[in-house]
Amino acid sequence: MISExxxxxxxLALAVLTAVATFGLALxxxxxxxxLAVHGGLIxxxxxxxxxxxxxxxYAPEPGEERLAQYYDTPTKAGVVLAMIWGVIGMGVGDWxxxxxxxxxxxxxAAWASFGRLRPVHTSGVIFGFGGNALIATSFHVxxxxxxxxxxxxxxxxxxxxxxxxxxxxxxxxxLLGITQSKEYAEPEWxxxxxxxxxxxxxxxxxxxxxxxxxxPHIYVANWYYMAFILVVAILHIVNNLAVPISFGSxxxxxxxxxxxxxxxxxxxxxxxxxxxxxxxxxGMMYYYLPKRAGRPVFSYRMSxxxxxxxxxxxxxxGSHHLHYTALPQxxxxxxxxxxxxxxxxxxxAAANALLTLNGAWHKVRDDATLxxxxxxxxxxxxxxxxxxxxxxxxxNSLSHYTDWTVxxxxxxxxxxxxxxxxxxxYAVVPWVWKRPAMYSNxxxxxxxxxxxxxxxxxxxxxxxxGIIQGLMWRTYNEGGTLAYSFIDSLVAMRPxxxxxxxxxxxxxxxxxxxxxxxxxxxxxxxxERADAPDAPVVPALARxxxxxx
Amino acid sequence: xxxxxxxxxxxxxxTGHEWNGIKELNTxxxxxxxxxxxxxxxxxxxxWVLMPAWPLGVTYTKGLxxxxxxxxxxESVAEAARQRSWAQRIAQDDYATIQADAGLMQKVRESGRxxxxxxxxxxxxxxxxxxxxxxxxxxxxxxxxxxxxxxxETIRVGINSGxxxxxxxxxxxxxxxxxxxxAAVLNVVTYVQSLSDPTLASGPEKEAIVAGKEVYDANCxxxxxxxxxxxxxxxAPDLTDGFWIYGGDRQSIFNTVxxxxxxxxxxxxxxxxxxxxxxxxxxxxxxxxxx
Numbered sequence: 001m002i003s004e005x006x007x008x009x010x011x012l013a014l015a016v017l018t019a020v021a022t023f024g025l026a027l028x029x030x031x032x033x034x035x036l037a038v039h040g041g042l043i044x045x046x047x048x049x050x051x052x053x054x055x056x057x058x059y060a061p062e063p064g065e066e067r068l069a070q071y072y073d074t075p076t077k078a079g080v081v082l083a084m085i086w087g088v089i090g091m092g093v094g095d096w097x098x099x100x101x102x103x104x105x106x107x108x109x110a111a112w113a114s115f116g117r118l119r120p121v122h123t124s125g126v127i128f129g130f131g132g133n134a135l136i137a138t139s140f141h142v143x144x145x146x147x148x149x150x151x152x153x154x155x156x157x158x159x160x161x162x163x164x165x166x167x168x169x170x171x172x173x174x175x176l177l178g179i180t181q182s183k184e185y186a187e188p189e190w191x192x193x194x195x196x197x198x199x200x201x202x203x204x205x206x207x208x209x210x211x212x213x214x215x216x217p218h219i220y221v222a223n224w225y226y227m228a229f230i231l232v233v234a235i236l237h238i239v240n241n242l243a244v245p246i247s248f249g250s251x252x253x254x255x256x257x258x259x260x261x262x263x264x265x266x267x268x269x270x271x272x273x274x275x276x277x278x279x280x281x282x283x284g285m286m287y288y289y290l291p292k293r294a295g296r297p298v299f300s301y302r303m304s305x306x307x308x309x310x311x312x313x314x315x316x317x318x319g320s321h322h323l324h325y326t327a328l329p330q331x332x333x334x335x336x337x338x339x340x341x342x343x344x345x346x347x348x349x350a351a352a353n354a355l356l357t358l359n360g361a362w363h364k365v366r367d368d369a370t371l372x373x374x375x376x377x378x379x380x381x382x383x384x385x386x387x388x389x390x391x392x393x394x395x396x397n398s399l400s401h402y403t404d405w406t407v408x409x410x411x412x413x414x415x416x417x418x419x420x421x422x423x424x425x426x427y428a429v430v431p432w433v434w435k436r437p438a439m440y441s442n443x444x445x446x447x448x449x450x451x452x453x454x455x456x457x458x459x460x461x462x463x464x465x466x467g468i469i470q471g472l473m474w475r476t477y478n479e480g481g482t483l484a485y486s487f488i489d490s491l492v493a494m495r496p497x498x499x500x501x502x503x504x505x506x507x508x509x510x511x512x513x514x515x516x517x518x519x520x521x522x523x524x525x526x527x528x529e530r531a532d533a534p535d536a537p538v539v540p541a542l543a544r545x546x547x548x549x550x
Numbered sequence: 551x552x553x554x555x556x557x558x559x560x561x562x563x564x565t566g567h568e569w570n571g572i573k574e575l576n577t578x579x580x581x582x583x584x585x586x587x588x589x590x591x592x593x594x595x596x597x598w599v600l601m602p603a604w605p606l607g608v609t610y611t612k613g614l615x616x617x618x619x620x621x622x623x624x625e626s627v628a629e630a631a632r633q634r635s636w637a638q639r640i641a642q643d644d645y646a647t648i649q650a651d652a653g654l655m656q657k658v659r660e661s662g663r664x665x666x667x668x669x670x671x672x673x674x675x676x677x678x679x680x681x682x683x684x685x686x687x688x689x690x691x692x693x694x695x696x697x698x699x700x701x702x703e704t705i706r707v708g709i710n711s712g713x714x715x716x717x718x719x720x721x722x723x724x725x726x727x728x729x730x731x732x733a734a735v736l737n738v739v740t741y742v743q744s745l746s747d748p749t750l751a752s753g754p755e756k757e758a759i760v761a762g763k764e765v766y767d768a769n770c771x772x773x774x775x776x777x778x779x780x781x782x783x784x785x786a787p788d789l790t791d792g793f794w795i796y797g798g799d800r801q802s803i804f805n806t807v808x809x810x811x812x813x814x815x816x817x818x819x820x821x822x823x824x825x826x827x828x829x830x831x832x833x834x835x836x837x838x839x840x841x
Binding site: 302478 | 605
């Protein structure tokens with residue numbers, strides 16, 4: 001990895017790592033006596049360990065100019081492996097907390113093992129660890145191919161990937177230590193948030209610098225989605241995390257917002273995290289790997305455009321549907337609900353565009369589990385966006401809100417859509433970047449597919465039942481006008497569904513482990529054999545010239 | 551890659567774009583898309599006209615239907631109050647009258663079940679049977695008295711709750727705080743056991759019981775009474791009735807005498823209305839512990 005950096009980039013890497021280590025040391029000193037010192041130490045240790053790697057490879061021969069005639073895929077490879085590892089961890093912890101709801105005593109009397117600390121490890125582990133690494137890895141891969149341009153340099157993609165994983169590590173370890181600003185999906189504290197802003201700006205600059213050098217006249221739809229993902233997540237992240245630390249020596253901060261403004265900002269962030277992290281980014285993935293794998297042209301360019309602008313415009317308004325029947329003024333709820341309803345049309349346009357692209361390739365869907373992963377993901381995308389619009393209707397929400405129905409809905413999207421499109425894309429991209437004819441075992445891909453489908457269905461059906469029963473129990477009144485059930489009655493009624501959900505989750509986790517094994521074995525075999533690259537050649541930056549019609 | 555190329559499968563024209571082998575068909579947007587876009591947009595527009603929707607500086611469009619969620623909440627609360635007309639009688643009547651009225655007691659059981667489940671069951675259990683450290687409310691063994699008034703007062707102020715009028719009680723740690731030596735603790739434990747198990751007095755423990763009684767009279771009788779019947783004035787449990795909060799086996803009684811006990815019950819005065827506390831009092835008495 002170091003041998004791929006130029007001498008100048010190695011020097012830059014050392015300078016950056018020195019800066020990061022100094023930052024970690026400063027945090028550790030300022031935060032002595034506070035839990036912040038642990039994270040300062042962690043940041044410094046990570047930077048110092050990486051410095052040893054850079055120094056060890058510092059005098060290795062420099063890469064030649066011929067590298068510019070190839071796409072730079074090593075960061076993609078590393079990102080894919082990291083995504084699979086985070087996936088197993090994040091999903092494993094998810095199933096752990098699912099069992100914890102069945103057996104609430106399973107905390108070993110330890111604070112770190114309580115539900116409140118483990119749950120964010122699950123959510124951040126899957127969203128940011130698994131999803132984020134998969135997005136970064138595939139975006140670098142897609143960006144280069146659809147631009148026919150190599151990444152602008154060798155250092156910045158590594159900075160983004162390593163820096164991002166350092167953020168994930170600080171986040172997850174912080175939750176176990178009890179560090180949180182208790183905003184859902186935005187739990188990490190101020191210093192982690194600041195660090196992510198730096199990483200994210202570099203990420204966006206890689207996109208811009210590569211697109212500026214593209215050798216294709218148009219920017220492919222996948223890149224619109226990836227760019228929307230990067231840009232909007234930056235806006236959401238910065239605004240929702242505006243906070244004042246109680247001192248530079250403390251991990252604790254207070255939000256700039258309070259009361260209903262805080263709730264609205266949080267759910268504007270929360271819902272658009274679903275929209276632009278878990279939807280836009282993965283639609284980018286889908287728009288490249290699905291037609292590529294199917295060998296079919298995208299069904300409709302016009303639907304791509306209309307769907308993209310519909311999704312980006314309308315999602316922005318929808319966050320307030322998380323706050324129906326609260327102190328939030330009703331007019332804000334109205335806007336959230338109506339835009340959520342209109343949103344179903346562009347969402348289904350994207351899903352339909354994917355499924356109709358498969359026309360002429362359905363025999364491949366039948367035979368190829370990788371393509372079937374992506375097909376099923378598009379189906380679940382359609383189902384869960386419909387469900388989301390439905391649940392945003394105030395009357396429906398009065399039943400579904402605060403119940404397991406919401407949990408089921410999220411997982412229909414997270415397992416059925418996000419994870420399946422990711423697994424499909426990873427099974428497609430792994431043989432391509434490691435230059436193998438196929439995955440180590442197609443049979444294991446098939447096994448993973450059926451485990452994922454079974455797990456998702458069991459999970460979602462359990463939570464539908466559980467959520468609707470819960471909602472009904474909470475709103476049932478006696479003739480005398482008092483509540484018919486206590487909260488604990490509803491917990492007793494949930495128990496069988498919690499068991500079913502934990503079993504469904506377990507199937508899904510086992511599938512992820514099978515996937516990680518399959519990816520690992522493919523990599524191990526990769527050095528032995530080489531297949532022909534399936535890509536059109538890069539246009540080297542040196543030989544760049546304007547194309548006719550540009 | 552040229553404009554005008556056709557896809558052999560669908561016969562559709564291509565856009566002429568190509569990215570690493572991915573092409574695009576120039577398929578027009580299906581009519582259904584425009585139809586559903588129009589329908590959902592029309593729905594949204596109508597909804598905006600009828601309901602509170604758009605901000606206008608410091609105010610907002612109120613909507614033609616004049617619906618306001620706060621107004622709806624006020625109405626539902628008022629409607630629920632009307633449905634609870636029976637509650638008025640529970641608030642006004644005395645306990646005996648309510649207990650004699652089967653219709654009212656039916657309401658107490660209905661509403662009390664959820665109240666008890668949400669507020670009391672976490673310690674006393676959904677059936678009120680208690681558990682280790684938490685008294686059984688169905689046994690009739692009341693620490694602070696089993697009259698409706700006494701129970702209502704216990705619910706209002708709690709036990710060791712910090713409430714200014716709260717009930718306060720503590721069993722001292724006779725062993726740990728070295729008020730009694732080990733032998734004395736063991737003897738008094740045997741004596742306490744014999745209070746609810748007379749067969750012990752004729753067994754091999756005879757001498758220990760005699761020695762234990764001396765310890766008891768000197769140290770325990772002031773709260774638990776000379777016969778171990780307890781006292782509802784100071785919240786000292788009856789040691790003769792066979793009901794135990796912390797367990798009646800030898801080891802549990804030893805732990806109690808050695809390390810002391812101090813239970814907690816929250817004061818509910820600020821958390822539950824007077825009516826709710828009255829319903830809970832009646833509900834608890836109805837569980838079977840009434841006396």
